[in-house]
Amino acid sequence: MIERDDALEVKWARLEDFATNLLLFHDNTSSLGEFRLSSRVYNQRHVDRWIHRGIEYCPSVLIILILNYCRFKLPPVVGSNFCHLKMLRLCSVDLGSHFADLLCSACPVMEDLKLGNCEFSGNSSQVITSPTLKKLELESCVNNTGYPLVITVPSLAYLCLCYGYYEAGISLFKMDSLVRAKIYVTEYETLSQQTERELLCSLYNVTSLELVGFGAEEMLIEKSDKFPIFHNMRTLDLHGCFLDEYELYDKLEALGSFLQSAPCLEKLILKYCMFHSFSDSEWEMERKIITLHREEVKTFQCQQLKLIEVVYDHDHDHQLIGRLGRSLPDASIKLKKLERFST
Template sequence: METAPKRACASGSSAPGRVERFRLRLRYGLLHLVLSFLPSRQAMQSVVLSKRGIDLWRSMPAVDLDISEFLSITRRSSQYCCKDVWGKMENFSTNLLMRHRAPRLDAFRLRIGSIMIDWSRNSFFFSIATEYCPMELEIRLNRLDWSVLYQLPKLVSCHLKRFVLSGVSLEHSFAEHLHSGCPALEDLVLWGCDTEFCGLQSETLKNLVIRSCTSRVADILVIRAPSPASLRLDLLYNTHKNGVLLDTEKFLVKASISLASDQLSQRGEAILLGSLFSVTSLELGGFNAMAILDKEFDKSPAFDNLRTLALNWCFHSKRDVNKFKALGRLLQKSPNLEKLTLQTFW
């Protein structure tokens, strides 16, 4: 008669323990998530305020190194001392990563801002980025001098899904490494980079952004991706002057293309526009009327999926006397268009 109550008592005493452990895991999981959005220095300063969470920084899922966190330390002639600031950031990063226990990182972010560094002697951060195989890798180096670019070393990661690069030089082999070494890549952002490759290919790429990049080698850029969702191209003057060709198998949901004035040849603009025939939402900037009236554009399929079209600063030149004829031709090729926006058209 006394056995059953004792078992019930034992069972009841263990339930609160399991609930408490669950609450602790949930709380630490939420703290990890919140800390992943902070620069690593701020994250460490935050967790040391709590005795229970003092070791949380050792297993943070993201390492975010921002040079601005160290800029308030030294000034010299109204300019930050690059050597001192960089040295403090490097010492902090070394201590952080030596004590870090996470087997793999969700994200590794490095932002250098306008600090000018001799990158040939500072490849420490890039070797760490490769060693931890993060799912998100972001490297931003502001370009004060467009003749100074850091040559990105070979980065290969089977876990990498999001890749953001700014202010680096990408040689022709970058595209090959990306295709063979990053089989899970979904998002690629290139901003202010110097590119030497003439094509990009990825079987898994969903979102591609190329903004303000220069290219002294490739006259034409070929992008091959079976099922991309979005594409944004902001091309500088005299970059890929013979055009950009998009090769896809499925429908492209959204595309935004902006060209510098007279950047591409008439045929190059026609080829680029024709390769976007599967898009649903399209925003164009800087296109010429004669490109749409070119025979090359007549060869492209109709834009049967296009529902939204925005033209910004298109057909704006005084030489585009056939702007209304070009607009009519474009609308004829877009039988299912629902919304048209014209900006700076007159």
């Protein structure tokens, strides 16, 4: 074990010597174009030094990908070194309690931020705010601070919230410039139905919206809790939605009521929605408990909706097709059979 560690120390030293000599030729009056570090954490001290080394040259693009199972704690950095930073990618990093403040105060030209499997820690509120940020992606991140994660980015054009654990929820403000949004949730996450509804309400300005894992209750519009009008929405992509324990009639009621909040919607995509993936034999048993309610089918007014694309994996989805045709009679329906877990 000692020999192995000694050999690694020698390799790290040689690599640092190489990088030092290489950077000697870099013009210190100009910023570094891109600094990328992808590594397993063999030694915290070595990784800290490499991060400091890269940030020292004020890169425009900074990518730190830590491949360990446990998150790597981001070392303290000098905020002035982020003055030219436009793109930041962090993976498996413990952001600590000061990352959000650093992003707000030290990144005057930041446009693109992606955090993957990162953790907001500490005992204070976390606020991602930037007047210049245009693209924000949070994938499988964790916020255990006890405070909501607050996102206030008035210039944001693209937002992706993909799974994750947000103990106290997420709040979005000033999303006036947002064009595209993707929101992925699962039944095992801690986001309440109210939080999911509030997220949807914050996306009122999007032209394209993709939702994964949403249920009927989150989408159903009640008189006391209406959605805003999505005046700009042209495309709605639903993946694995409405899989909760409701009758198909009730699920379509929830879908239709939401669609009526998008008067300019032109295309609706339903990918593996409404039904769980049963085999044909399992479906023969399940179909017996589904009530058709043929006489109760409600027609929804979506005058601009021209195309409904249905991606399915088992033939029992024919009930969904029939109901859609009666509820949205002005739209064409395109069918595509594709195995859900095909390679």
